[in-house]
Amino acid sequence: MPGEFHNGMQCTEFDAVLSDAMDAVLSGAKWESFQAHARSCQLCGPLWAEAQEGRHWLKSLEEVEPPVNLVNNILIATTGLDTIRLRGQASEPSKPSLTDRMRDLLGTFVSPVWALARQPRFVMSFGMAFFSLSVALSVAGVKLNDLAHIDLRPGAIRRTYYETSGRVHHFYENIRWVYEIESRVREFKRATTPAEPAPEEENNKQRKNDNTSGQPDQKQERNYSQGENQPVLAATPDDPPVVMGTTHRRFA
Amino acid sequence: MEDTQVVASLVRRCISGDAIAWEEIVQRYNRRIYNICYRFAGSADDAQDLTQEVFIKVYRTLSSYDSDKAAFMTWVTTVTRNLLVDHFRKTKQDRLTDSLDNAASEHEDAQPLSEQIPDQTAAPDASVQSRETRETVHRALQKLSPELREAVILRDLQDMDYREIALALKVPEGTVKSRINRGRAELARLLQRTYKQVI
Numbered sequence: 001m002p003g004e005f006h007n008g009m010q011c012t013e014f015d016a017v018l019s020d021a022m023d024a025v026l027s028g029a030k031w032e033s034f035q036a037h038a039r040s041c042q043l044c045g046p047l048w049a050e051a052q053e054g055r056h057w058l059k060s061l062e063e064v065e066p067p068v069n070l071v072n073n074i075l076i077a078t079t080g081l082d083t084i085r086l087r088g089q090a091s092e093p094s095k096p097s098l099t100d101r102m103r104d105l106l107g108t109f110v111s112p113v114w115a116l117a118r119q120p121r122f123v124m125s126f127g128m129a130f131f132s133l134s135v136a137l138s139v140a141g142v143k144l145n146d147l148a149h150i151d152l153r154p155g156a157i158r159r160t161y162y163e164t165s166g167r168v169h170h171f172y173e174n175i176r177w178v179y180e181i182e183s184r185v186r187e188f189k190r191a192t193t194p195a196e197p198a199p200e201e202e203n204n205k206q207r208k209n210d211n212t213s214g215q216p217d218q219k220q221e222r223n224y225s226q227g228e229n230q231p232v233l234a235a236t237p238d239d240p241p242v243v244m245g246t247t248h249r250r251f252a
Numbered sequence: 253m254e255d256t257q258v259v260a261s262l263v264r265r266c267i268s269g270d271a272i273a274w275e276e277i278v279q280r281y282n283r284r285i286y287n288i289c290y291r292f293a294g295s296a297d298d299a300q301d302l303t304q305e306v307f308i309k310v311y312r313t314l315s316s317y318d319s320d321k322a323a324f325m326t327w328v329t330t331v332t333r334n335l336l337v338d339h340f341r342k343t344k345q346d347r348l349t350d351s352l353d354n355a356a357s358e359h360e361d362a363q364p365l366s367e368q369i370p371d372q373t374a375a376p377d378a379s380v381q382s383r384e385t386r387e388t389v390h391r392a393l394q395k396l397s398p399e400l401r402e403a404v405i406l407r408d409l410q411d412m413d414y415r416e417i418a419l420a421l422k423v424p425e426g427t428v429k430s431r432i433n434r435g436r437a438e439l440a441r442l443l444q445r446t447y448k449q450v451i
Contacts, residue, residue: 015430015433016426016429018429018433019414019429019432019433022433022436047433047437049440050436050437050438050440050441050444051433051436051437051440052436053436053440053443053444054404054435054436054437054438054439054440055408055436057389057392057439057440057443058389058393058404058408058409058436058439059408060382060385060386060389061291061386061389061390061393061409062386063283063287063409064286064287064290064296065283066282066283066286066287066300066303067296067300070282070286070300070303070304071275071278071279071282073300073304074278074282074303074304074307074308075274075275075278077304077307077308078274078278078307078308078311079271079274079311
């Protein structure tokens with residue numbers, strides 16, 4: 001009870017020197033009367049014990065670490081800019097190199113695709129595509145090790161192009177020459193083939209009925225032969241027509 | 253506590269526009285201000301915001317600082333305390349009672365605080381137990397009234413002397429001592445009640 005007198009000290013005085021007692025600056029007779037009052041007073045005794053206990057709990061609290069970016073945030077909020085020293089501290093470890101920037105740039109494109117590709121539904125599709133491709137390459141006789149030996153220098157690519165185009169040109173010329181030879185041989189055979197014997201009267205009638213073109217049989221067969229696959233290089237009729245030209249008007 | 257001349261020089265340089273001097277001040281006091289804000293507000297996020305507000309206000313009003321009246325740390329603490337009181341009024345934490353079984357704070361689960369006190373006999377690790385005990389004390393500190401809380405924080409956590417606290421809180425030294433002792437006792441009672449419920 002405030003104002004109550006115990007062992008030479010009132011409760012108000014006890015309350016006033018309580019802090020000194022807590023700080024251990026109380027000594028001598030005052031300290032003894034303080035202790036005596038604490039033992040005898042039902043109010044001040046528990047207060048003394050509780051104050052000691054409370055300070056013990058508070059002292060158990062440790063100092064907490066502020067966030068790492070706190071100082072930087074404060075400086076930006078106050079001066080608006082980092083100071084030189086902060087820039088120096090922060091720039092060296094955080095300055096990205098060209099490789100890092102390229103990696104970041106690639107990461108912005110690759111990461112979404114990679115995240116999409118990692119989905120289970122796409123993994124099976126990619127697996128099947130890879131399997132199909134590898135089977136196709138094996139069947140075609142392509143070995144991946146051979147691809148490593150391809151010369152991709154510009155000069156080598158240019159040389160490969162000219163070699164390939166020359167090979168194609170020679171192949172075309174050879175094919176043309178072969179066709180010309182075949183054509184000549186076929187004409188020679190026709191020219192050297194003897195005439196067939198005269199058919200019978202009935203056969204002739206039958207042939208006449210079958211012939212709807214109005215041309216002689218031999219000539220008709222030749223036309224069919226020409227129409228199949230051989231170009232007409234030159235043709236000379238048996239009895240060339242006589243060209244009757246009049247030029248008198250020119251000389252008149 | 254602090255090298256008065258060095259701090260006064262830093263303040264003068266800062267007022268004249270030296271950014272390096274301002275950075276030095278921030279580096280020197282940010283940890284202390286952050287801890288005051290954290291112990292008073294109870295939340296790391298709030299503490300970070302409040303610390304920034306404190307330094308913004310200090311930066312804007314630095315020219316009003318008078319080194320003859322008080323030490324720079326005391327002046328900064330006064331600014332901090334005023335902002336904390338404003339923050340307290342805005343968040344209306346004064347409506348909370350002293351009971352630890354009341355509604356939980358943002359760091360707590362839905363169950364009452366007394367149910368979150370770890371069973372000391374079952375704690376597998378002493379460090380974990382110690383950390384949980386500190387968390388309990390920190391939460392109990394938030395239950396104190398703001399007058400008692402700020403007094404015990406400045407005295408027992410920041411080791412300020414009574415005169416500096418009296419200047420910062422703008423109350424007589426006797427009142428400071430009384431608040432500190434009442435705050436300590438109240439905290440002990442809160443924690444005793446908590447542990448008695450567990451036991």
